[in-house]
Amino acid sequence: MNAFTSSPLSSRAAALYCGFIRLVDRLQPLLALGLRLYVARLFLLSGLTKIRDWSVTLALFENEYHVPVLSPSVAAALGTATELSMPALLALGLGTRFAAAVLFTFNVVAVVSYPDLPDIAVKDHILWGLMLLVLFVHGPGALSVDRLLSRAPAGPI
Numbered sequence: 130m131n132a133f134t135s136s137p138l139s140s141r142a143a144a145l146y147c148g149f150i151r152l153v154d155r156l157q158p159l160l161a162l163g164l165r166l167y168v169a170r171l172f173l174l175s176g177l178t179k180i181r182d183w184s185v186t187l188a189l190f191e192n193e194y195h196v197p198v199l200s201p202s203v204a205a206a207l208g209t210a211t212e213l214s215m216p217a218l219l220a221l222g223l224g225t226r227f228a229a230a231v232l233f234t235f236n237v238v239a240v241v242s243y244p245d246l247p248d249i250a251v252k253d254h255i256l257w258g259l260m261l262l263v264l265f266v267h268g269p270g271a272l273s274v275d276r277l278l279s280r281a282p283a284g285p286i
Contacts, residue, residue, distance in 0.1 A: 157270060157271075158270040158271035158272045160270070161222075161267065161272070162222075162270055164264055165219050165222060165225065165264060165270075165273075166220055167260070168219060168232065169215075169216035169217070169220040170216070170220075172211075172212045172215065172219075172235075173213065173216035175212050176209055176212025176213040176216070179205070179208070180209060186205050187201065190202070190204050190205040193245070194243050195242050195244070196208075196238060204242075208235070208239075211231060216228075216232075221273070222270070223275060223278075224275070225264060225269035225273060226264070226265050229262075229264040229265040233258055233265065236254055239254065
């Protein structure tokens, strides 16, 4: 043992640090919930904007957004359905990793499909993509339906 590890000051500092880490660990479920709700709101509002005036949405997909492979009307319908359904799953924390993966892919397609996207908007999409990746990799957190379902006893199939 060296002098640093055996001193009362280092023991107190280690105890304070461990206490701080335990406190931060308790905040993880709130952070995951906050991420889920923030990203869900963004995509849901976009989907609601699209259904507000379908003719404008179709015109945007025909003239502005160039989604690879899909026709503009199919891309508009799928995009809108994605923006209306996946945020609900994300907010509830139900199928969180699936919803995060779908929205992450949707986010990438949105950036690729709109070449005139300003730099500031690209930065927003990067931030949203990172948030979705955190949810995909880290999971929904304790405040989620996924967590409740994982603790439910398995019944007969």
